[in-house]
Amino acid sequence: MRVLVIGAGLSGLAAACHLLGDGHEVTVLEREDQVGGRAGVLLQDGYTFDTGPVVMTMPDLLARTVAAAGSNLADLLTLERLDPGYRTVHSDGTELRVRADMADLRAEIAAVCGPSQAAGFDAFLGWLETLHETEFAPFIDTNYNSLLDLLAQPRAAARLLRLGAFGTLDGAVRRFFTDPRLHKVFSFQALYAGVSPRQARALLAVIAYMDTVRGVWFPRGGMHAIPRALAEAVTRAGGMIALEQSVTGLERDAGGAVRGVRLADGSALSADAVVCTLDLPVAYERLLRDLTPPRTATRGAYSPSCVVWHVGVRGALRPEVAHHNIHFGADWNGAFTALIRDRRLMPDPSRLVTIPSLSDATLAPAQGHSLYVLEPVPHLDADLDWRDEGPRMRDRLLGFLDTSGYPSDIVTEHLVTPLDWAASGLARGTPFALAHTFRQSGPLRPSNVDRRVPGLVFAGSGTQPGVGIPMVLVSGRLAAQRVAEYAVRRTSRAVPV
Numbered sequence: 354m355r356v357l358v359i360g361a362g363l364s365g366l367a368a369a370c371h372l373l374g375d376g377h378e379v380t381v382l383e384r385e386d387q388v389g390g391r392a393g394v395l396l397q398d399g400y401t402f403d404t405g406p407v408v409m410t411m412p413d414l415l416a417r418t419v420a421a422a423g424s425n426l427a428d429l430l431t432l433e434r435l436d437p438g439y440r441t442v443h444s445d446g447t448e449l450r451v452r453a454d455m456a457d458l459r460a461e462i463a464a465v466c467g468p469s470q471a472a473g474f475d476a477f478l479g480w481l482e483t484l485h486e487t488e489f490a491p492f493i494d495t496n497y498n499s500l501l502d503l504l505a506q507p508r509a510a511a512r513l514l515r516l517g518a519f520g521t522l523d524g525a526v527r528r529f530f531t532d533p534r535l536h537k538v539f540s541f542q543a544l545y546a547g548v549s550p551r552q553a554r555a556l557l558a559v560i561a562y563m564d565t566v567r568g569v570w571f572p573r574g575g576m577h578a579i580p581r582a583l584a585e586a587v588t589r590a591g592g593m594i595a596l597e598q599s600v601t602g603l604e605r606d607a608g609g610a611v612r613g614v615r616l617a618d619g620s621a622l623s624a625d626a627v628v629c630t631l632d633l634p635v636a637y638e639r640l641l642r643d644l645t646p647p648r649t650a651t652r653g654a655y656s657p658s659c660v661v662w663h664v665g666v667r668g669a670l671r672p673e674v675a676h677h678n679i680h681f682g683a684d685w686n687g688a689f690t691a692l693i694r695d696r697r698l699m700p701d702p703s704r705l706v707t708i709p710s711l712s713d714a715t716l717a718p719a720q721g722h723s724l725y726v727l728e729p730v731p732h733l734d735a736d737l738d739w740r741d742e743g744p745r746m747r748d749r750l751l752g753f754l755d756t757s758g759y760p761s762d763i764v765t766e767h768l769v770t771p772l773d774w775a776a777s778g779l780a781r782g783t784p785f786a787l788a789h790t791f792r793q794s795g796p797l798r799p800s801n802v803d804r805r806v807p808g809l810v811f812a813g814s815g816t817q818p819g820v821g822i823p824m825v826l827v828s829g830r831l832a833a834q835r836v837a838e839y840a841v842r843r844t845s846r847a848v849p850v
């Protein structure tokens with residue numbers, strides 16, 4: 354079949370790899386002049402800044418994706434496992450490094466938090482491994498047609514129940530550790546999914562498995578090398594990537610089935626199937642105006658957003674500084690209440706400082722570093738005017754860099770606020786899509802197909818399975834599987850038996 358993919362973000366490129374592997378003729382249409390979408394790059398005054406994801410986990414999913422298109426990941430990308438994966442800095446001044454080797458991490462926990470916590474870590478590791486093994490293939494890496502599909506895996510569901518996976522994440526982590534620093538280290542990942550550890554189901558501990566156990570990785574050349582590698586796999590397999598091609602509408606036949614797309618220059622392209630990776634509610638708003646979007650997409654709870662301050666600095670780093678540095682605020686629960694319930698800035702913010710030039714010196718001039726400073730903030734439903742708040746936030750972040758011991762001799766800078774995320778086409782001004790509350794996860798998250806539009810398939814963080822690099826790569830595979838099912842249905846209709 355001839356398949357058009359709208360969007361050359363990670364999900365669109367992943368879908369293209371799998372579609373090519375299935376033998377389809379594939380063209381990816383991208384609005385911007387570069388691939389990557391949210392995984393973009395900014396080159397400014399000799400500094401290279403990754404503008405989106407910085408924590409890369411589960412490289413095997415990336416390898417699986419390019420392998421589907423006949424490529425070998427090692428030929429396209431050089432990945433390094435970071436050690437430590439994270440340096441965590443706590444409000445009492447202590448530091449704990451999430452070491453790459455589990456024996457080293459155990460020793461670090463014993464040294465910083467005491468031997469009883471290290472014993473808890475042994476049990477926690479075993480639990481995480483079993484959780485991931487039980488959850489990933491049957492519940493994440495799968496297409497759902499209805500809620501009833503959950504019943505198709507009764508053994509796995511019963512096992513998850515026994516593991517306490519439907520209790521809260523906070524409760525699960527507390528079963529293994531009494532030290533509040535470890536509660537943070539092993540449950541902050543809930544924020545990636547837009548929920549607080551007290552609200553999140555323990556199912557989300559699978560994210561801690563992905564970064565702690567399977568490791569945090571960094572590609573040579575920066576994170577943007579990931580979409581470039583995927584794009585290379587697509588073109589090597591015979592796929593086309595057309596940049597600066599904005600899709601403005603879908604062509605549909607009388608029965609509603611998709612027949613192609615319309616482009617901003619007024620031209621049209623025909624297709625047998627279309628994979629759409631626009632943020633899901635925005636896809637309905639812009640391309641499917643005649644259809645009511647799924648209720649969750651319009652009325653659902655959205656993840657908090659973030660401010661990212663890209664700073665090119667001059668000066669040396671202190672020896673303890675790592676590639677990823679998480680600075681936890683003291684009032685942990687208060688931070689989530691502010692961000693999620695009250696839609697306010699965190700009174701005592703937790704922040705991420707990522708320094709890619711520490712791992713790849715080509716990303717900053719000599720004697721300089723490129724810093725990525727991220728603070729989670731409420732999405733645009735909050736009563737905050739970012740035109741005023743942006744400059745104030747920038748000054749607070751500068752003060753934070755200074756007091757936390759980072760070089761703050763600024764050569765160049767660029768601040769990104771929720772207004773910028775909204776302008777790039779992300780609902781509620783958040784790059785993290787619908788929150789992964791229980792009611793917005795698995796089969797309860799908006800489906801990747803809409804029965805009213807046969808031949809149209811969604812991929813990306815607004816649909817199943819969800820947000821983040823591993824999940825959107827999976828969503829690309831699931832989209833290709835939907836196209837394959839559609840191809841079979843079309844063929845069986847065309848050739849009656």
Ligand SMILES: Cc1cc2nc3c(=O)[nH]c(=O)nc-3n(C[C@H](O)[C@H](O)[C@H](O)COP(=O)(O)OP(=O)(O)OC[C@H]3O[C@@H](n4cnc5c(N)ncnc54)[C@H](O)[C@@H]3O)c2cc1C
Nearest residue numbers: 360362363364384390391406407408600784813814821822
């Ligand atoms: C600041 C930030 C930090 C993050 N941190 C992490 C992290 O550390 N680890 C992690 O795993 N994940 C992280 N994420 C999340 C991760 O980046 C996203 O989940 C993922 O990149 C989304 O990919 P996507 O393909 O769904 O969407 P996108 O990347 O948004 O791709 C959609 C594409 O469609 C294009 N497009 C839109 N409209 C049209 C149109 N009309 N016509 C043609 N093309 C169009 C867009 O230009 C874009 O290229 C982060 C994201 C951000 C922004």
